[in-house]
Amino acid sequence: MVQFIKQLWRRYQSVLSYLIFGGLTTVINFIVFGIFDQFWPYWIANTIAWLLSVLFAYVTNKRWVFESHTPTFRAVLAEMTSFFGFRLLSYFVDQGIMIVGISVLHGNSLLVKLIDQIIIVLLNWFFSKLFIFKDRQH
Template identity: 40%
Template sequence: MRFYRQFRAYLVRRKVWEVTAYLFFGILTTLVNVLIFSVAFRLLELPWPTSNSLSWLVSVIFAFFTNKLWVFHSGASGTRSTLWTLLKFMLVRILSYGLDMLTMWLIIDAMHGNELIAKLITQVLVVAVNYIFSKLFVFADSNSG
């Protein structure tokens, strides 16, 4: 635990803690997303749009809590404040869901690409877009360090 505190303090001093934490949890969120997509698409044999929507929903729930608690350290407390933050978070994620679905469609249906490769490519785009909007809009009033 001591190493973690020292490492975090170092990153905070360098003003890169937030982006480092976001990338770490973004990678975990991507793993959740890809895992759920793969299970739904490959094992359950659901169509890719259904698999993608299911993976999006699960990963958005995971991302909300990790972003609120560990990345942006949102000061939102209480039901009303948390619900407002969740609403903003969901609005941004719905926009990135559109980007996700469009990119998946382009790679899979229009270009006849591999579904898993399409999923990985879209996740890189989505993580970048979500960070920008989360920082500027969703958790803009947070006390992150």
Template identity: 50%
Template sequence: MKQLIKKIREDEKLQEVISYLFFGGMTTVVNFIVFFLARSLFGWSLVVSNTLSWIFSVLFAFATNKKWVFKSKTRS
């Protein structure tokens, strides 16, 4: 098990794949939560709730992929 963890830490591409899968899953969670809140809590229509959840999911995915998955250093 220690060897596997050591291999993961040393292999940048493997770290990137694991990070990408993790934050992809988190993007799905963000989508579900925003949709649920918009639909159930605020009572907005399906179209508005889905559109809002999609926008938040894309923004979350962009930010997390840029900063933590691909480790981009640019500010723009």
């Protein structure tokens, strides 16, 4: 049984790692949003939550999810630019969902945030897998 679990881990390590760290990133995003949403407009709370969770996501995606090894500063800079660029794109999707869900549909901000994060995690996985870390994986 242990051998079977190890085989599954090796085969699906990237996806499983992303689910674990993507889940943690989502938890960070959700908690930070919940805290700041009490004091500031939701779109400011969402921006702060996005910023902190993206910083966490970059480190965890680079090191443990996609095991990216960038040997030069130039390579690190290119990877970071790509990562933050695609995350900025997903930020606009994120803000759009929040605006529609809260301001237009008058939904509960935490419920809208939860639905939003499911969509954003999937979007970010595709960006990371297909564009950001694609040439840097083992």
